[in-house]
Amino acid sequence: MTDYTDKDLLAFFRIEEKKHYAFNSLVGKYQERIYWHIRKLLINHEDTDDVVQNTFIKVWNNLADFREASQLYTWIYRIATNEALTFLNQKKRKFFLPIVDYEKELINSLEADEFFSGDEIQLKLQKAILGLPEKQRVVFNLKYFEEMKYEEMAVILDTSVGALKASYHHAVKKIEKYLESN
Amino acid sequence: MNTQDNKRNILENLKKDNPFQVPENYFDSLGSRISNRITANTSTEKQQYISFAMVKSTLVFAGGFAGLALIIYFGVSIFFTKLGVEKNTSQNEIAFLTEYSIISELDESTLIESFSKENSEISDSLHLENNENIINYLVKEDIDISTIIDEL
DSSP states (O other): OOOOOHHHHHHHHTSGGGHHHHHHHHHHHHHHHHHHHHHHHHOOHHHHHHHHHHHHHHHHHHGGGOOSSSOHHHHHHHHHHHHHHHHHHHHHHHTTOOHHHHHHHHHHHHHHOTTBOOOHHHHHHHHHHHTSOHHHHHHHIIIIITOOOHHHHHHHHTOOHHHHHHHHHHHHHHHHHHHHHO | OHHHHHHHTHHHHSOOOOOBOOOTTHHHHHHHHHHHHHHHHHHHHHHHHHHHHHHHHHHHHHHHHHHHHHHHHHHHHHHHHHTTOOHHHHHHHHHHHHHHHHHHHOOHHHHHHHHHHHHHHHHHHHHHHHHHHHHHHHHHHTOOHHHHHHHO
């Protein structure tokens, strides 16, 4: 598949005959990044698969109204993050789980996950990340694993760069403390 | 000091390799599964739209039919009124038939009771009438109450 720019894909999407082709190209271009972003938040593959599909369906439904005020990929990330956080909250409400129990649930899911191939230290790191508040987890994952710029994260999470820097700093401190004590 | 530095560098020294995996060929089929869901959603929306459109046309047809029936009804009733078919005649007929049917359903004792009640009402009215005549006579003849008492 040819690598089109986001601008090309948007232009194709607005032409009825090329709409499906443009969308499939867009999914092909971003599916892995979006999948891994969501997977690190939800841990479980099946849940991630559902949320990834819902994310791209929302992209399909709203792409015609996308006004290019932000970059396309930050817009998709924003949808994906919202979908993932909504999913987590729904799951907590569905099972009446307090936050601490839900963390345990995610850690158990991580330990039992047949699609987790990390070594001991990576497992420990993931457990430490799961101990963070949800938004701090998002910030940490985007910065640490994806090395995203604070400016881009600010667009995705609708927060100031200063708040994001502080959030990342706190997250790193908590994780280091966890890794030292375990 | 060295130990503290080591601790601070824990995150920096960690491999950033992705520890998660996906089922085989997962990403190869993800795009087509998303497209299938979109197509399914679109066809459901279309079906809903078509069924609504069908219901809408049926409702319009039914409404039109009802309107036509009303127009015919009023047309016919105006036509018959103009021909001199009086509603009252038919109403009188109905009233007669109703009364007749009520009478036929009454038993003897009910009839007697009804007549005696009517008679008492008649006698009451006669009584009232007599009283009025007496008063009129007394006034006309200018007869004082003391004269009547004396006569008695």
